[in-house]
Amino acid sequence: MSSGIGVHDDSLKAFNELKLGGGKKDSANYVIYRINDDKTEIIVEKKGRAADYDEFVELLPENECRYACYDFDYELAGGAGKRAKLIFYTWAPDTTPIRHKMVYASSRDALRRALNGVAVDIQGADYSEVDYDTVLSKVTLGKS
Amino acid sequence: MSQGQVYGGDEVNAIVLDPGSYSTRAGWSAEDCPSITEPSVCCVRGNSKKFGDSEASIVKPDKQIEQIMKDGVVNDFDAASELWMYTLCQASPHRSVEYLMESPLLITEQPWNPLATQKKTLEFGLEHLNVPAIYLAKSPTLSVFSAGRGTGLVVDVGEQVASVTPVLDGVCLRKPARKSRRAGKFLSEKVLELLKQKNIDVHATFEVSQKKPYSSLNGDAPGFVLRDVECTDSYRQYHRLKVVENFKETMVQVGEPNDTKRMFELPDGNQIELGAERFTLGDALFDSDLTTDTNESSKTTESTETKDSTETTETTETTETTESAESTETKESTESTESTELNGWSAKGLGQLIVESLNACDVDVRPNLANNIIITGGTSLVQGFTERVNQTLIKELPMLKIRVFASGNVTERKNSAWIGGSILSSLGTFHQLWVTKQEYEDAGVEQICQKRFR
Numbered sequence: 310m311s312s313g314i315g316v317h318d319d320s321l322k323a324f325n326e327l328k329l330g331g332g333k334k335d336s337a338n339y340v341i342y343r344i345n346d347d348k349t350e351i352i353v354e355k356k357g358r359a360a361d362y363d364e365f366v367e368l369l370p371e372n373e374c375r376y377a378c379y380d381f382d383y384e385l386a387g388g389a390g391k392r393a394k395l396i397f398y399t400w401a402p403d404t405t406p407i408r409h410k411m412v413y414a415s416s417r418d419a420l421r422r423a424l425n426g427v428a429v430d431i432q433g434a435d436y437s438e439v440d441y442d443t444v445l446s447k448v449t450l451g452k453s
Numbered sequence: 454m455s456q457g458q459v460y461g462g463d464e465v466n467a468i469v470l471d472p473g474s475y476s477t478r479a480g481w482s483a484e485d486c487p488s489i490t491e492p493s494v495c496c497v498r499g500n501s502k503k504f505g506d507s508e509a510s511i512v513k514p515d516k517q518i519e520q521i522m523k524d525g526v527v528n529d530f531d532a533a534s535e536l537w538m539y540t541l542c543q544a545s546p547h548r549s550v551e552y553l554m555e556s557p558l559l560i561t562e563q564p565w566n567p568l569a570t571q572k573k574t575l576e577f578g579l580e581h582l583n584v585p586a587i588y589l590a591k592s593p594t595l596s597v598f599s600a601g602r603g604t605g606l607v608v609d610v611g612e613q614v615a616s617v618t619p620v621l622d623g624v625c626l627r628k629p630a631r632k633s634r635r636a637g638k639f640l641s642e643k644v645l646e647l648l649k650q651k652n653i654d655v656h657a658t659f660e661v662s663q664k665k666p667y668s669s670l671n672g673d674a675p676g677f678v679l680r681d682v683e684c685t686d687s688y689r690q691y692h693r694l695k696v697v698e699n700f701k702e703t704m705v706q707v708g709e710p711n712d713t714k715r716m717f718e719l720p721d722g723n724q725i726e727l728g729a730e731r732f733t734l735g736d737a738l739f740d741s742d743l744t745t746d747t748n749e750s751s752k753t754t755e756s757t758e759t760k761d762s763t764e765t766t767e768t769t770e771t772t773e774t775t776e777s778a779e780s781t782e783t784k785e786s787t788e789s790t791e792s793t794e795l796n797g798w799s800a801k802g803l804g805q806l807i808v809e810s811l812n813a814c815d816v817d818v819r820p821n822l823a824n825n826i827i828i829t830g831g832t833s834l835v836q837g838f839t840e841r842v843n844q845t846l847i848k849e850l851p852m853l854k855i856r857v858f859a860s861g862n863v864t865e866r867k868n869s870a871w872i873g874g875s876i877l878s879s880l881g882t883f884h885q886l887w888v889t890k891q892e893y894e895d896a897g898v899e900q901i902c903q904k905r906f907r
Contacts, residue, residue, distance in 0.1 A: 313886055399602075410601025411601065415623065421622075432602055
């Protein structure tokens with residue numbers, strides 16, 4: 310079941326740029342999405358390059374819901390090299406009004422299904438659920 | 454232009470109906486809480502059926518009070534449709550049916566709602582009430598959404614049923630879902646049983662004409678005068694259970710027992726003070742060993758059920774909870790042939806239900822579900838409930854990271870399915886998902902149920 314809210318074309322374009330541009334120094338490594346004010350479509354709020362993971366997390370608003378994609382870099386244990394995984398975030402802080410949470414939760418599917426190549430899904434309600442270590446353990450676990 | 458844009462923007466004024474086992478809630482979409490909440494009972498006098506809280510409080514010698522829901526789904530559909538009509542009209546401006554006929558109707562249902570009831574529900578909406586469009590939404594899905602998640606494990610402890618349902622991306626999983634009757638009504642029976650052991654009679658408020666405080670536990674002589682009223686057993690029982698509900702709210706607690714005493718005054722002035730026993734009551738929801746020797750008392754409380762047929766089944770079912778799991782299995786097979794696709798009724802405590810349900814899910818989704826446990830339902834408001842769930846799970850499932858989410862707001866907790874339905878149906882884009890009258894007439898009720906709501 311879903312709310313029937315659609316995905317704007319630019320949202321997909323931004324995701325594909327993120328996916329294909331991976332690794333290049335100046336290309337975007339994150340996209341943050343939100344639902345437009347008319348509650349009809351999911352649009353890109355901002356995209357760009359965060360210097361490190363914490364900078365990206367700080368972009369998630371404290372009291373509002375968002376969706377986000379991040380190109381997550383990490384070192385394999387034992388110096389086995391670098392890896393990158395695309396992560397999809399559903400950000401719904403507990404302090405958000407129930408109505409907003411509901412709209413985001415019921416529309417998530419539309420966006421998520423349109424994005425091919427996401428390795429890990431993270432559902433976050435507070436910053437501890439999206440911090441580097443939590444995400445790293447999710448990325449490395451079950452993906453050996 | 455995508456389809457979303459065609460419909461987008463215009464907010465639909467839909468009406469949302471959430472028929473619970475304890476109360477039936479109705480109200481307009483985009484509102485924060487239901488505007489009307491009525492008890493899910495039917496007051497029968499001769500051939501007349503009446504509804505509403507005020508009607509249920511007027512005593513008449515021949516007035517019977519019958520439960521409309523059983524095990525979380527509709528028991529008597531004729532009475533239910535009248536109750537729904539009544540409740541919807543109460544929520545409608547000027548109580549007019551004409552208003553209702555112009556608004557789409559969203560009705561919540563439990564995942565184990567039988568196909569036959571779904572069909573009748575669609576008929577009720579599209580033919581009887583004549584609404585332009587209808588949608589049946591699963592309660593656990595709506596509860597998950599209203600907690601701002603798409604995936605989660607919904608623990609819904611209501612009046613008649615305690616259910617655990619995994620929801621993945623808005624879809625209820627049927628196989629791993631678990632349900633038991635250890636819910637509000639069960640707890641009320643426990644309370645009555647305890648009071649009976651202590652030789653305390655519960656009198657409903659309407660039965661008492663004069664009172665003065667006393668305490669039968671301290672051996673005081675009762676100081677109340679009863680009113681001489683003629684009423685049916687079901688009426689008396691209904692109102693006595695109301696007293697028990699207040700008792701539960703103040704007294705029952707779960708968690709580490711301590712000796713903190715609390716006092717509750719019954720309508721007849723009897724002041725009951727209890728300590729550690731308050732915890733034994735609450736623990737009955739979680740622990741399956743504590744229910745031995747309940748047979749007798751559950752029979753006495755059940756025997757006031759007005760319908761013969763329900764009486765016999767109910768009694769066998771409650772005795773069952775006290776017996777071994779084997780007997781439940783035989784029951785399971787009959788249950789599943791009857792209607793439900795879900796497994797039958799479990800006799801286990803809530804903690805076990807959650808563990809079982811999680812273990813029945815695919816190993817890949819377990820961490821995500823365990824991290825999003827959503828607690829809802831009126832009975833979950835028992836003090837210490839959330840902490841107890843959390844502790845039990847941390848102990849039982851050390852491998853998983855447990856995170857329990859329970860709204861601190863009482864209205865949100867009691868009405869999470871209604872609120873979810875209210876928000877979802879208010880989205881202009883939800884338009885596309887309604888089953889319209891046209892579609893219903895073209896495809897037929899059978900097809901619609903199979904395709905859209907199974």
